[in-house]
Amino acid sequence: MKLTFFLNGREVTCDISPEMTLLTVLKELLHVNSVKRACLQGECGACTVIVDGDAMNSCLILAATVGGKHVETLESLGDSQHMHPLQKAFLDTGAFQCGFCTPGFIMSAKALLDKNPHPTEEEIRYGLSGNLCRCTGYVKPLEAVKAYVAAQSDIKVNEDAVQAVKAAAEQMGGAH
């Protein structure tokens, strides 16, 4: 059967058989390398992708159900030349050892942060609890997400400052 959906913003069409999971389609038909195949049981989160804004285990989704939906993988964020700040945060913190879990972690974090840009520690832990990691003890991945959140709110503060300066300038302009 034919399946059409949006992969990282681009429309793709492929020929699938009905029992294929989204993971199989992404990895084998579309050669998306960031999605990892591990437990195939929905336990580890290495295959996490974002479907219409929700982080999901692609090994549990039948590909046929994503017709017309938006699927995001790590490739949508950036590559080594143009990194998304979230990827940069993971790199700067050194939030991986073997890196097998990392794409899943970043996608889960992205889904969480898209919905809730200022999560608390507890919310971050809950948001990432579907991703298993054997190497890092979760210390640095959590640190990376926290660093990203802190950096984003810094930028926001600066934007506020810019707004304030603009407003002040306008007022002064008005006074002249």
Next chain:
Amino acid sequence: MIRKGRGIAGCLYSLTVPNAPNPCTANVLMREDGSVNIQMGIVDIGQGAQTAMCMMAAEFFTIPVEKVRIYTADTHATPYDFGTLSSRLTFVGGRALLNACQQVMDVLKSAAAMQLHTLPERLYCEGGFLKDKYDPAKMLPIQAAAAISQFVCRKMPMGQGEYYPFNVPADENGCGEPSVSYYYHASVADVEVDDETGVVTVKEIWSAVDCGKAINPSAVVGQCDGGTLQGIGWALGEDMYPYCTHNDGPAPEFDPDFRPRNLSDYPLPTTMDAPEIHSMFVESHDGEGPYGAKAAGEICANTAAPAIVNAIHDAVGVWITELPATPDKVLRAIREKQEKEGA
């Protein structure tokens, strides 16, 4: 009632394969643009061996680490290595690598000495330049030395290094020198034990490794974090026993359909279970190791579980002698103790 306890544990670990010759070999080549290619048989399974090798080579040639490329684990193209085990890669691989780098450096120095009209012995390497110790005016970029040796002196800046760690196999009394060096680790765990349910929670854990010189400090801390959480998992939940034992049989035999089969039957700690882990390394200098480095891998998983068991004893006064310390075992031990005291 929640009872608090604190436990401590330490261990030592050999960082080469005890009682076995476990050589490693490395090929190193400097190209005419000053970039370095390394070929080694080592296998990086995520512990960071490749990065450590690149960092050591960059340090040796005083060039940025981005200029070092490593190609590993391909019997078609890379020289022999014994394997990723016994925490040996940084140590044994690093020594083999530095031996090869030294050969490259010798070639570069003689080319540079020819160009600068000086002696190779007077040259040293700093900031990507070969400089004359006694004449600051004489210096040559390292890539120029590589190009000159390759195209003018007709000598490739290549080296083949090997390293056999020293050990003395144990004699019939069990005496010998199993490993050339050892590294150390210690953990302190703070736990809470609910003496009505037997549930053990690790509140905080400190973990410190003596890794010699930390080649890649961030990765050392990462190894320490990860090993500690593995240790906590083994102490409190993870259970894998692939053998069936017969009460009368002599030895346990492999059970072909043992559990766990997959992660659903094997409770790995998640972000929700992970306590606050404080990892640190204590640097020392190992006379034999590359740049004084020892190792930082496997050992970090060793002391969390005994520290937790000690902390449980501190909290409720019972010894758990079989891991994992699941609530049923802890509760049974507490009940037994109470009965004994009551009697």
